[in-house]
Amino acid sequence: MPGHPLNPEAGSTPVPDDPREVAAALRAGELSLGYAPYYGFRYGERGRRFTGSDSAFLVTLSTHTRPVVERQIRWLAGLLSNRGMPSVLLEQHLRVLHRTLCRAIPRRAASYERLLEAAELLREVRRAHLPxxxxxxxxxxxxxxxxxxxxxxxxxxxxxxxxxxxxxxxxxxxxxxxxxxxxxxxxxxxxxxxxxxxxxxxxxxxxxxxxxxxx
Structure with a gap:
């Protein structure tokens, strides 16, 4: 069985079929790494690889219903936060990813709104505890x-x-x-x-x- 195309450690994590979406996901990942140097300081090259594969996975969520997306985002936010990456980082990345995808493939902007809705969900949860x-x-x-x-x-x-x-x-x-x-x-x-x-x-x-x- 072939390995993950972006990250050998990502297993069977889904990746978009459209190479334009993969490129946009990787671009968004690089932007997020620049906005939050903490990733690189703490997780190094391994963190960079997972940023790319996680970013690609997030793109695949845009084709699902809102309840499915929310469930997946809550799961991923918990997983990452327990490993040292507070959900505010995922919230920020979702916004970067949404913007990058809409610029790359404008005709799918409506579908990519799912990602913005997910970012809003995380912000709502955070603000409920700390404005x-x-x-x-x-x-x-x-x-x-x-x-x-x-x-x-x-x-x-x-x-x-x-x-x-x-x-x-x-x-x-x-x-x-x-x-x-x-x-x-x-x-x-x-x-x-x-x-x-x-x-x-x-x-x-x-x-x-x-x-x-x-x-």
């Missing part, structure tokens, strides 16, 4: 506490930490632990940075709303 203004405040506090200028990278790290807490509150049990284990590694980050991570997580947990996420 955007709270996440922004946590991101700014993190950068300040870590002694970093408020760059996109520093603020983005704060958003990831807040997003992990929102995922945890939505029922993804290892969302925070899987992120914190890397960002608090003293072999990788200085004490001030690690302390700022702990403060940001504590602040987010104190601000997060309890209760089930919307269904």
């Amino acid at each position: 955007d203004d709270v996440c922004r405040a946590i991101a700014r506090s993190f950068a300040r506490d870590a002694g970093l200028p408020p760059t996109r990278l520093a603020l983005g790290t704060g958003w990831l930490l807040a997003g992990a807490v929102a995922d945890e509150r939505s029922g993804i049990r290892s969302a925070v632990a899987s992120v914190a284990s890397w960002f608090t590694d003293p072999e990788l980050f200085p004490p001030a940075f690690v302390a700022a991570v702990h403060r940001a997580l504590s602040e987010a947990r104190a601000a997060a709303r309890p209760g089930p996420a919307p269904r």
Whole structure:
């Protein structure tokens, strides 16, 4: 049996039949890797390969009904968040993928709306626990506490930490632990940075709303 065309470790994960969609998926993956350097810093080349194969899989969801897409997105968001990738990253990638596909194959734009709806679902779940203004405040506090200028990278790290807490509150049990284990590694980050991570997580947990996420 031939292996996965984009990633030998992806097994039987579906890939679009249309090579234009595959190319768009790979392009969106590269864009998302650029928007979120965390992927490369933590997961390296293996993360790049999975970004490509996961992106291609997401394209195949555009042909399914909304309930099927939502079920698959919730499953994938939980899987990734438990492995250190908060769902805010998947939310962002879905938006990038939708835009890239619509530019590549405009006549299928209506079908690709499924991906935008999935991104909105993830945003709704996140906001139910931590509204955007709270996440922004946590991101700014993190950068300040870590002694970093408020760059996109520093603020983005704060958003990831807040997003992990929102995922945890939505029922993804290892969302925070899987992120914190890397960002608090003293072999990788200085004490001030690690302390700022702990403060940001504590602040987010104190601000997060309890209760089930919307269904």
